Amino acid sequence: MLEISLSHRLPALDLDVNFTAPEGVTALFGPSGAGKTTVVNAVAGLLRPDRGRIVVNGEVLLDTEAGICLRPHKRRIGYVFQDARLFPHLSVKSNLLYGQRFNKTKTAPEFDRIIDMLGLGALLERRPAALSGGEKSRVALGRAILSNPRMLLMDEPLAALDAARKAEILPYIERLRDEVKLPILYVSHAPAEVARLATSIALIETGRLRGFGPAREILSDPTLAPALGQREAGAVISGRVMEQEADGLARIETAGGPVLLPYPAGQPGQSLRLRIHAGDVTLAVGHPEGLSALNILPVTVAELRPAGPPSVYVRLKMGDEHLLARLTTRSVEALRLTEGMACHAIIKAMSVASEDVG
Amino acid sequence: MSWLSPSDWQAVVLSLKVAGWATLLSLPPGLFVAYALARWRFPGRSLVNGLVHLPLILPPVVTGYLLLIGFAPNGVIGAALAKIGVTVAFSWRGAALAAGIMAFPLMVRAIRLAIEAVDPKLEQAASTLGASRIASFATITLPLILPGILAGSITAFAKAMGEFGATITFVSNIPGQTQTLPLAIYSQLQVPGGEADAARLVVISVTLALGALLVSEWLARRIAARIAGHN
Numbered sequence: 001m002l003e004i005s006l007s008h009r010l011p012a013l014d015l016d017v018n019f020t021a022p023e024g025v026t027a028l029f030g031p032s033g034a035g036k037t038t039v040v041n042a043v044a045g046l047l048r049p050d051r052g053r054i055v056v057n058g059e060v061l062l063d064t065e066a067g068i069c070l071r072p073h074k075r076r077i078g079y080v081f082q083d084a085r086l087f088p089h090l091s092v093k094s095n096l097l098y099g100q101r102f103n104k105t106k107t108a109p110e111f112d113r114i115i116d117m118l119g120l121g122a123l124l125e126r127r128p129a130a131l132s133g134g135e136k137s138r139v140a141l142g143r144a145i146l147s148n149p150r151m152l153l154m155d156e157p158l159a160a161l162d163a164a165r166k167a168e169i170l171p172y173i174e175r176l177r178d179e180v181k182l183p184i185l186y187v188s189h190a191p192a193e194v195a196r197l198a199t200s201i202a203l204i205e206t207g208r209l210r211g212f213g214p215a216r217e218i219l220s221d222p223t224l225a226p227a228l229g230q231r232e233a234g235a236v237i238s239g240r241v242m243e244q245e246a247d248g249l250a251r252i253e254t255a256g257g258p259v260l261l262p263y264p265a266g267q268p269g270q271s272l273r274l275r276i277h278a279g280d281v282t283l284a285v286g287h288p289e290g291l292s293a294l295n296i297l298p299v300t301v302a303e304l305r306p307a308g309p310p311s312v313y314v315r316l317k318m319g320d321e322h323l324l325a326r327l328t329t330r331s332v333e334a335l336r337l338t339e340g341m342a343c344h345a346i347i348k349a350m351s352v353a354s355e356d357v358g
Numbered sequence: 359m360s361w362l363s364p365s366d367w368q369a370v371v372l373s374l375k376v377a378g379w380a381t382l383l384s385l386p387p388g389l390f391v392a393y394a395l396a397r398w399r400f401p402g403r404s405l406v407n408g409l410v411h412l413p414l415i416l417p418p419v420v421t422g423y424l425l426l427i428g429f430a431p432n433g434v435i436g437a438a439l440a441k442i443g444v445t446v447a448f449s450w451r452g453a454a455l456a457a458g459i460m461a462f463p464l465m466v467r468a469i470r471l472a473i474e475a476v477d478p479k480l481e482q483a484a485s486t487l488g489a490s491r492i493a494s495f496a497t498i499t500l501p502l503i504l505p506g507i508l509a510g511s512i513t514a515f516a517k518a519m520g521e522f523g524a525t526i527t528f529v530s531n532i533p534g535q536t537q538t539l540p541l542a543i544y545s546q547l548q549v550p551g552g553e554a555d556a557a558r559l560v561v562i563s564v565t566l567a568l569g570a571l572l573v574s575e576w577l578a579r580r581i582a583a584r585i586a587g588h589n
Contacts, residue, residue, distance in 0.1 A: 044486050072485040079486040085479055089501050089585040101497075102488030147487045
């Protein structure tokens with residue numbers, strides 16, 4: 001449990017946010033300059049807010065009213081910076097063990113297990129100057145975890161990496177979320193990352209909280225979709241890999257029935273998340289015939305939300321999950337869509353990018 | 359070194375002792391002042407910066423005069439020191455003090471530049487890993503500025519070896535007490551036909567200065583290479 005309540009005035013920003021995050025990865029999502037890093041720095045103790053209260057798992061780190069403000073080194077908050085910030089004069093191994101010099105608790109994360117999990121074994125004797133960008137990110141991640149923190153802060157840890165390196169690191173962060181079970185506050189302005197990692201999402205705009213809730217709800221909320229970016233809006237549904245078919249398609253079981261993807265998506269039985277862009281969803285009132293699209297899912301219209309003259313966001317209920325579609329106002333009127341109406345959502349297999357599956 | 363007369367030898371040893379102490383004693387305050395100037399924003403910062411650099415721009419004889427006023431047995435600081443049995447005026451300790459103060463700006467400058475080259479974000483990172491301010495300074499900043507500290511110390515040492523004006527004004531020119539190399543050279547030049555005697559000391563002066571420079575360059579390269587990880 002992470003309780004954050006902050007109010008702070010900066011020259012360019014008036015920050016005032018307030019939320020309580022459950023276990024798992026909480027994504028702080030919003031455009032640059034929205035105040036995400038300010039929130040994270042306040043949690044780490046690198047910035048002292050004008051007013052606020054921060055409680056992690058029952059431990060009060062900051063309470064300006066009670067005059068409590070723990071110094072950063074007393075907070076036990078692991079911080080993975082965007083620029084890694086490895087110590088240039090120390091080997092990778094000494095960097096990784098740096099936090100343990102100050103670890104006063106008896107327990108420490110198992111070094112070998114973390115090294116294994118992050119694939120750092122071959123790098124231990126190297127200096128940071130001799131590492132690639134992706135390797136630096138992994139070392140920074142390992143260093144933060146091995147300092148035995150009560151939670152992790154990650155400030156756009158992937159922003160400085162190219163797409164291939166991102167794809168290399170994301171699975172490690174997922175394993176961290178699922179295996180180490182540390183609460184994580186994850187700053188990002190990349191919807192694809194947030195969709196893959198987040199348990200909860202705090203949507204921040206110009207210093208204010210626009211929305212907060214479970215990732216699925218926030219991503220499929222038509223009122224918040226414009227804030228996520230018109231091109232980027234899209235819901236996340238969970239699935240389970242059923243089988244890899246002979247023609248190269250992967251069959252994924254979802255709340256709306258099987259979905260086919262045009263590439264291997266994992267081992268049978270593996271759980272994953274699919275992000276479906278709102279612009280990639282087509283609606284049909286009757287069951288369409290003679291269509292090349294492979295995925296036709298039965299849904300009900302849950303909410304229609306006009307988003308400016310030409311377009312409407314439609315939230316679609318599919319079992320206990322939601323899809324989001326972005327249609328023109330003209331189509332909505334032609335189909336006479338109303339809330340509660342049953343219809344079919346059509347998703348081309350080819351439109352689901354591999355970076356949106358994981 | 360039989361070609362050195364006992365009094366020459368005395369001047370060399372005294373110079374090394376004076377410059378050594380001057381460097382050693384100005385290092386801790388030099389480090390502190392350099393850190394404060396590089397990292398802290400406080401009222402009076404420009405004033406401190408100006409004071410530190412004062413010996414560099416004042417005529418050395420003025421610095422020597424001010425030291426004389428302050429540290430003479432009846433001066434403000436001199437009287438206080440006399441109570442605890444320390445005399446500075448007209449002793450090698452005074453020469454070390456004068457040399458240290460004259461060398462101080464060079465020391466602070468070199469260390470300050472080195473500190474400014476270290477990203478303060480590294481200390482922030484150390485603090486999130488559990489390091490207190492002192493611990494993060496000792497384990498991160500200090501190793502990274504070692505070449506700067508070394509460069510500052512050697513420049514300060516060389517400056518202290520060559521200090522003339524403030525020394526002769528403050529502690530006079532007493533053979534065996536305060537007569538360092540430059541003062542000995544000066545004295546010999548006052549004697550008609552003393553140029554040949556002075557030449558020996560000049561050679562030693564040049565050798566010591568060059569030697570110090572070469573050693574510092576070599577050490578700084580080694581340390582920089584170790585820090586960058588190319589050992």
